[in-house]
Amino acid sequence: MIFFLYGEDSFRISQKIGEIKNKFLASDKSGSGLSIFDYGDKNNKQKIFDVLNTPNLLAPKRLVVARGLIEMSDDSTKEEMLGYLEKHAKNLQEDKDLVIIFQENGQPKKNGRLYKMLLKIAKSQNIEKLSGTKLSQWIVQKIKERDPSGGIGKDALEKLMAFVGDDTGLLDMEIQKLANFADGKIIQVEDVDVLVKANIDTNIFNTIDAIANNNKKEAL
Numbered sequence: 001m002i003f004f005l006y007g008e009d010s011f012r013i014s015q016k017i018g019e020i021k022n023k024f025l026a027s028d029k030s031g032s033g034l035s036i037f038d039y040g041d042k043n044n045k046q047k048i049f050d051v052l053n054t055p056n057l058l059a060p061k062r063l064v065v066a067r068g069l070i071e072m073s074d075d076s077t078k079e080e081m082l083g084y085l086e087k088h089a090k091n092l093q094e095d096k097d098l099v100i101i102f103q104e105n106g107q108p109k110k111n112g113r114l115y116k117m118l119l120k121i122a123k124s125q126n127i128e129k130l131s132g133t134k135l136s137q138w139i140v141q142k143i144k145e146r147d148p149s150g151g152i153g154k155d156a157l158e159k160l161m162a163f164v165g166d167d168t169g170l171l172d173m174e175i176q177k178l179a180n181f182a183d184g185k186i187i188q189v190e191d192v193d194v195l196v197k198a199n200i201d202t203n204i205f206n207t208i209d210a211i212a213n214n215n216k217k218e219a220l
Contacts, residue, residue: 002092004118006104007127011169016127017065017101024063024099033062039072049084052100065101070108070115082114089121129166136161142172143187146179152187159189163198165206 003020005013025031035051048066069081085092092100102122108115118124130138136157143150152160160178164171174196178187181195210218 001096001099002089002118002122003099003101004104004122004124005101005127006106006108007125008106008129009127009168010105011167011172012130013103013105013127016125017103020099020101021063021065024061028061028063033060034065035062036065037067037069039066039068039077049080052084052098061097063099063101065103067103068105069102070104070112071106078114082117085114085117085121093121130168131166135166138168139171139175142175143179146176147182147184149184150179150182150187152178153189156187156189156192159192160196163192163196 005016007013021034024034028034035048037048048064048069051062051064070078073081092098102118107126110116139157139160140152143152160171160174164174177195178191181187181191207219210216
């Protein structure tokens with residue numbers, strides 16, 4: 001099975017991969033079948049093909065994560081992976097004992113051959129930045145995950161989004177702080193004022209962007 005997760009929201013990509021990894025580790029407590037290749041780490045000399053082509057006798061089920069292969073690896077590595085996928089795509093798609101996750105934080109070049117190949121053969125998901133209603137729904141959901149009895153007032157929600165912006169990683173930390181402080185009660189504007197530091201630079205940039213696009217409501 002092959003997954004291709006990419007997009008601008010690196011926090012939610014990492015969360016998605018974390019869910020898959022936790023599910024895998026539930027059946028492989030030792031983690032001997034887990035291999036992670038970070039192509040942004042120049043000290044990582046192990047080759048992904050050494051793992052893919054060699055059965056793991058200790059762990060019949062395997063999870064292989066390749067981070068930044070498209071954006072960070074050299075051309076020869078990309079070509080080697082492209083050839084490997086062209087040759088083994090069908091077997092990899094049907095192999096229930098091997099899961100490969102290709103992770104890209106950002107939008108890869110759409111004319112790239114490896115990118116096009118992964119879109120074709122993998123279960124692909126473009127995890128974009130959230131905004132507006134989708135972002136507010138995500139925040140409410142995260143608060144409920146932290147504390148099912150908790151919640152957040154409408155004004156507090158709007159101020160939290162205004163203070164932090166669309167950075168879901170930073171929002172997650174602020175949500176944890178607010179949920180712990182509220183302790184099962186509804187989070188109020190006053191709580192946001194006390195606990196959350198406004199990201200002024202982000203707000204200024206977003207305001208200028210809204211003005212440039214003649215979006216008066218967003219600018220205000």
